[in-house]
Amino acid sequence: xxxxxxxxxxxxxxxxxxxxxxxxxxxxxxxxxxxxxxxxxxxxxxxxxxxxxxxxxxxxxxxxxxxxxxxxxxxxxxxxxxxxxxxxxxxxxxxxxxxxxxxxxxxxxxxxxxxxxxxxxxxxxxxxxxxxxxxxxxxxxxxxxxxxxxxxxxxxxxxxxxxxxxxxxxxxxxxxxxxxxxxxxxxxxxxxxx
Ligand SMILES: Nc1ncnc2c1ncn2[C@@H]1O[C@H](COP(=O)(O)OP(=O)(O)O)[C@@H](O)[C@H]1O
Ligand SMILES: [Mg+2]
Numbered sequence: 001x002x003x004x005x006x007x008x009x010x011x012x013x014x015x016x017x018x019x020x021x022x023x024x025x026x027x028x029x030x031x032x033x034x035x036x037x038x039x040x041x042x043x044x045x046x047x048x049x050x051x052x053x054x055x056x057x058x059x060x061x062x063x064x065x066x067x068x069x070x071x072x073x074x075x076x077x078x079x080x081x082x083x084x085x086x087x088x089x090x091x092x093x094x095x096x097x098x099x100x101x102x103x104x105x106x107x108x109x110x111x112x113x114x115x116x117x118x119x120x121x122x123x124x125x126x127x128x129x130x131x132x133x134x135x136x137x138x139x140x141x142x143x144x145x146x147x148x149x150x151x152x153x154x155x156x157x158x159x160x161x162x163x164x165x166x167x168x169x170x171x172x173x174x175x176x177x178x179x180x181x182x183x184x185x186x187x188x189x190x191x192x193x194x
Contacts, residue, residue: 051084052121055092056110063099063108070095072110078119081193082170090166093159094123094186101127101184118172119192124185129178138176139164 052075059070080087098108106126113120130138130145137143141161167174172190179185 051088052091052110052112055088055095059092059095059099059108062096066099067104068099068102068106068108070099070108070110072112075112076114078112078114079193080119080170080190082190086166087170087190090163090188091121091123093163094188097159098123098125098127098184098186101125103127114192117192118189121188121190122185123188124179124183126183129182129184130176132178135176135178139174 056070063069102108102125109124111122134145139160142157144157164174170190174188176186
């Protein structure tokens with residue numbers, strides 16, 4: 001862990017190559033050439049690449065034994081200039097956090113909103129949320145909202161730091177807030193191609 005930490009901080013990026021929490025792809029991509037391609041991320045009624053739908057299918061499979069599920073509302077076709085691995089890794093990470101934190105017998109709810117020049121992906125769970133004063137640190141490296149609860153060796157608090165970097169590298173941004181009816185909601189905005 002110490003070596004991991006120093007490497008992470010020294011690089012100020014994600015040159016580290018390691019496996020955990022589904023972000024190994026993200027971590028590795030930093031050393032590769034940044035691979036931009038027009039990626040069709042959501043085509044619910046068509047064949048072809050469908051980033052979000054594929055991620056959700058995997059997430060549903062993982063959540064099911066825990067008595068949890070992942071649902072999304074109607075998806076709109078939209079195109080963005082994106083590195084597929086980075087962006088799917090980022091979405092996957094936020095969704096998996098939601099699965100971990102949402103209550104048994106509840107869901108992680110995904111909404112997709114296409115605005116003029118942006119797509120907004122809102123990922124909300126039905127868990128305990130995050131204390132208001134801690135929200136601003138959620139995307140800091142090594143931040144854990146509750147050390148006591150999360151001493152299960154399941155992560156280092158790096159997931160969301162890497163997610164933020166991935167989203168910002170694509171000209172987008174990411175914020176988190178507590179949903180008025182409970183649970184954490186993470187909003188990801190990404191610019192669409194013209
Ligand atoms: N959906 C969520 N609900 C409540 N807390 C969350 C949620 N997602 C993330 N967190 C908190 O933010 C911290 C950082 O998340 P992350 O960077 O993914 O790290 P990790 O999953 O490795 O602990 C987590 O340890 C947890 O305390
Ligand atoms: Mg995580």
